[in-house]
């Protein structure tokens with residue numbers, strides 16, 4: 605399939621897209637948020653663009669006047685790319701909202717005087733412990749996995765811990781390469797603890813989390829230093845699912861037609877892009893982000909996990925899950941520590 609270069613004026617944003625893609629989708633791929641109120645159904649007339657150069661296959665619409673058509677105006681959701689194209693986006697077509705990263709925090713701060721503050725125990729989903737293990741001898745001949753698990757149980761007050769095969773395969777080499785001085789990365793899944801990674805030397809001071817507000821309009825990621833329990837940075841973007849409509853109902857319908865994966869891909873791409881911006885700016889490694897916590901309404905969490913949300917909008921309005929378990933970020937597509 606051939607691909608074409610699209611230039612969006614006056615932003616001068618460029619993107620390479622596959623032939624046949626709509627200008628609305630191309631704008632989304634270029635990171636441009638369009639006023640697509642109907643989610644690309646061709647009925648709101650808010651996504652007008654002017655084709656300056658190149659060829660698009662555009663559906664006729666009663667929402668365009670003859671003069672607009674003569675001047676190259678198309679509905680971006682109904683105009684499909686057939687060559688390299690230069691398009692102009694009129695000001696009213698661009699989404700106008702400004703993202704305020706700290707908006708909810710500001711609202712809570714304003715409320716603070718009137719609410720009772722609760723102290724939460726510091727109990728992160730993933731924690732690290734530096735361990736200096738005894739070297740094995742003929743008298744002390746515990747297996748490597750028992751040796752480390754017992755020490756973690758003792759140090760962290762955990763009654764049982766499991767280790768996946770992948771870590772078990774690495775364990776003998778990492779222990780000996782580092783003279784039995786290693787950092788255990790331990791995750792919690794409800795009541796079960798798991799040794800999810802093993803790192804040579806003392807890396808216990810490098811443990812970060814990404815906390816994500818998955819909003820219908822905006823997505824905000826806060827980068828947390830888990831050791832100090834402080835927010836060190838935050839970054840926001842528009843939720844690019846807007847290409848499927850501003851209202852959640854349009855997005856659910858899009859999910860029914862195209863599959864839950866298309867909505868998941870959009871939100872995961874947004875989160876990954878925000879995390880990589882934070883990682884670059886703060887000069888930390890993706891591997892040191894050991895967990896992600898996401899919050900959103902039921903529809904947004906369904907989209908995030910690629911769950912079908914259809915039944916939520918139909919009597920008797922049943923969710924696939926309102927309390928999903930922790931999953932590996934890699935399973936969901938979020939790029940942090942792969943374990």
Ligand code: FES
Pocket residue numbers: 639640641642643644645646647648649650651679680681682
């Ligand atoms: Fe509504 Fe194009 S007409 S998004």
